[in-house]
Amino acid sequence: MKPRGEALLRLFAVQASYTYERMLGIGVGHASAPLLRTTLSARSARERHEAIARSADFFNAHPYLAGVAVGAEVRAEQDGVSGAVITRLRTALSGPLGSLGDQLIWAGWVPALVGVALATAPWAGLWAVAGIVVVHNALRFRLMSWGLDLGLREGLGVGAALQRSWLPRGAEGAQRAAAFAVGLAVPIVARTVLIGGSRPEVWLTAGCGVAGALLTMLPFARTRITGLRFGLLLLGLAILVVGGSQ
Amino acid sequence: MSMPLAVLAVLAWGTIAGLDLVSVPQGLLSRPIVAATVAGTLMGHVTAGLLAGMVLELYALDVLPIGASRYPDYSVAAVAGGVAASLVPLPVAVGVAGLIGLPMAALGGWTLQKLRRRNAISIQRRLERVAAGDGRAIWELQRNGIGRDALRSFALALVGVALALAAAQLHWSLILRAQWLSWAVLAGGIAAALGGALRSAGQGARRRWLAVGVGVGLILGLAQ
Numbered sequence: 001m002k003p004r005g006e007a008l009l010r011l012f013a014v015q016a017s018y019t020y021e022r023m024l025g026i027g028v029g030h031a032s033a034p035l036l037r038t039t040l041s042a043r044s045a046r047e048r049h050e051a052i053a054r055s056a057d058f059f060n061a062h063p064y065l066a067g068v069a070v071g072a073e074v075r076a077e078q079d080g081v082s083g084a085v086i087t088r089l090r091t092a093l094s095g096p097l098g099s100l101g102d103q104l105i106w107a108g109w110v111p112a113l114v115g116v117a118l119a120t121a122p123w124a125g126l127w128a129v130a131g132i133v134v135v136h137n138a139l140r141f142r143l144m145s146w147g148l149d150l151g152l153r154e155g156l157g158v159g160a161a162l163q164r165s166w167l168p169r170g171a172e173g174a175q176r177a178a179a180f181a182v183g184l185a186v187p188i189v190a191r192t193v194l195i196g197g198s199r200p201e202v203w204l205t206a207g208c209g210v211a212g213a214l215l216t217m218l219p220f221a222r223t224r225i226t227g228l229r230f231g232l233l234l235l236g237l238a239i240l241v242v243g244g245s246q
Numbered sequence: 247m248s249m250p251l252a253v254l255a256v257l258a259w260g261t262i263a264g265l266d267l268v269s270v271p272q273g274l275l276s277r278p279i280v281a282a283t284v285a286g287t288l289m290g291h292v293t294a295g296l297l298a299g300m301v302l303e304l305y306a307l308d309v310l311p312i313g314a315s316r317y318p319d320y321s322v323a324a325v326a327g328g329v330a331a332s333l334v335p336l337p338v339a340v341g342v343a344g345l346i347g348l349p350m351a352a353l354g355g356w357t358l359q360k361l362r363r364r365n366a367i368s369i370q371r372r373l374e375r376v377a378a379g380d381g382r383a384i385w386e387l388q389r390n391g392i393g394r395d396a397l398r399s400f401a402l403a404l405v406g407v408a409l410a411l412a413a414a415q416l417h418w419s420l421i422l423r424a425q426w427l428s429w430a431v432l433a434g435g436i437a438a439a440l441g442g443a444l445r446s447a448g449q450g451a452r453r454r455w456l457a458v459g460v461g462v463g464l465i466l467g468l469a470q
Contacts, residue, residue: 013270017391019366020314026369026376030388033381049379056376056384060313063272102312107446110274111307117279118300119463122470126292129283129299136274179452182307182443183459184466186436189300191467193340193432197425205429205436212437217444227308227438228318231431232348238341238430245422 004148006034007070011144014066022058028066028073029056035074035152051077054086060094062101067144069093071151072158079155092159100167108174109139115181122192208234247290253411255288257403260325264399267321268311268358269392276321278302282343285328298331298343299324304435305351308442319354322399323347326406333414341427342413348431350406357398365391 001009014027032055040048055073059066069090076086113132120128154161190209194202212230215221247255259281267276274280279299286295306320327347331339368390369376375383418424447453 012272013388013392015272016269016395017365017369017387018268019362019369021366022369023314026384026387026391029376029384033384037381051379052381052384053377053379056379098313102310106310106312110277111443113274114277114279114303114307115459118303119466121279121296121300125296126283126287129280129296133274133280140273175446176452176455179443179447179456180459182439183456183461184463185459186304186439186443187460187463187467188470189304190432190436191470193297193301193428195470196337197429201425201429205433208430208433209436210440212433213440213444216437216441227305227434227441228348228351230437231305231344231434232352234430234434235344235348235427238426241426242421242423 003034003038004152007031008067008145008148010034011063011067011070011148014063022056023060024063024066025057025059027063028059028070029053031066032070032074035070036077039074039078050083054083054090057087057090059090061097062105064105064140064143065097065101065147067148068097068151068158068162071148071153072155073151075152075155081156085156089156089158096159096162100162100171103171104167104174108171108178110136111178112174112181115178115183115185118185119181119188122188247288252289253407256285256325256329256407257400259284259288260322260403260406261396261400263321263325264319264354264402265392265395267319269395278306278320278324278327278347281321281324282328282331282347285325286332289329289332291332294331294334294336294339295328297336297339298327298347301340301432301435302327302343302347302351304432304439305348308438310442310446316359317355318351319358319402320347320351321354322402322406323350323354325403326350326410329407330410330413333410334416334418338418338421338424338428340431341424341429342418344431344434345427346406346409346413348434350402350409353405354402357402361394361398364394 010031014024014031017026033052036051040051061069073086076089113136117128117132150161151158190206194205216225263276263281266273282299282302283295286292302320302324309317311317324347327343330346331343334342368387372383443456447456
């Protein structure tokens with residue numbers, strides 16, 4: 001396999017040895033290794049090893065955009081940029097690649113796709129589920145490939161190239177799509193599950209859900225009352241009701 | 247598919263879904279709507295798996311796996327929920343899926359932290375080799391990380407499927423008001439998804455898009 005293809009494949013496992021101390025560092029080092037071995041083949045073994053060690057240092061970013069850093073670092077090593085500057089490049093890239101990725105992917109296209117699947121599942125069934133898996137992975141592969149090539153092309157200038165790219169606009173658009181899709185999905189899922197329920201039961205369930213959502217918005221409650229904790233609390237109350245009815 | 251074969255298949259699927267969350271390949275397989283639906287399909291009950299997946303997905307929408315944040319792991323939990331849902335009468339499927347899936351999600355989140363600590367110890371042991379740029383050491387860390395996560399996911403799947411099989415032994419159709427469990431799980435899911443959406447929407451245009459989405463969803467939901 002060609003080094004670029006190998007690096008791209010390894011980026012799928014960039015979080016395999018994720019830790020709180022190094023974050024994606026080891027995964028980025030693993031993905032960079034095939035490219036570094038090829039591009040630095042004319043250098044001494046010591047220089048190659050130093051470059052690989054640098055690439056495995058602490059690094060944090062969104063996993064789908066880690067390829068941007070891999071590409072930029074390999075290009076900088078190829079251009080003979082000093083180790084200290086490359087370390088600064090990694091530090092400088094961590095923030096934007098994390099923030100943009102989180103906005104575009106975790107808060108954008110993933111909830112958007114999931115919302116679409118939830119909203120269409122009552123009619124499309126398995127097709128809705130299969131559809132989002134295919135679309136997500138096609139988009140993800142395209143993004144990773146684009147990011148790696150951007151880094152390899154721009155090297156030290158990758159930060160400015162990122163700002164000029166479609167990513168910031170794409171992130172805002174994806175988040176709007178996510179807000180719409182999640183909003184669309186919630187009443188449809190509720191209706192699907194509540195089919196057959198009496199009017200008071202429907203209102204009680206929906207009312208508890210909306211009240212819970214508002215509760216999690218309160219400033220003092222944000223970190224204490226999560227959706228999971230609220231759900232477990234309601235489940236506990238329901239168990240008491242069901243147990244008391246026997 | 248015979249029952250023992252179906253159980254083996256969901257254990258394998260649970261391991262894959264658990265690995266997908268963080269380690270490899272992060273291809274959306276760990277999302278509850280995918281994980282639970284496939285689990286239900288493997289158990290021979292697509293609708294129950296899909297229903298369980300839809301409701302557990304509402305909870306997962308509240309999670310933003312950003313940086314060093316700690317969050318529940320809904321992947322294997324959804325597989326266990328999907329199995330449980332497919333083994334009980336449909337009116338209580340969502341309730342039983344939540345009964346198994348929600349505590350499993352909390353347990354899964356705890357195991358993720360343990361996994362990360364174990365990865366850190368593994369890196370510490372190879373620190374000199376990594377600092378010397380030894381590609382072999384980096385490869386070993388990646389391989390071992392995936393192996394550990396596969397073990398974690400398999401163990402969680404084993405616990406989850408065992409709980410689901412145990413829950414299926416209850417005579418759910420004889421339990422009065424058992425549907426309340428489903429409504430409680432759904433109400434929690436609505437709170438999680440709406441709360442998460444409101445928080446990430448902020449004050450501007452995104453909140454308007456959310457309101458439009460809810461409006462259209464209500465119309466479509468009522469027309470269902």
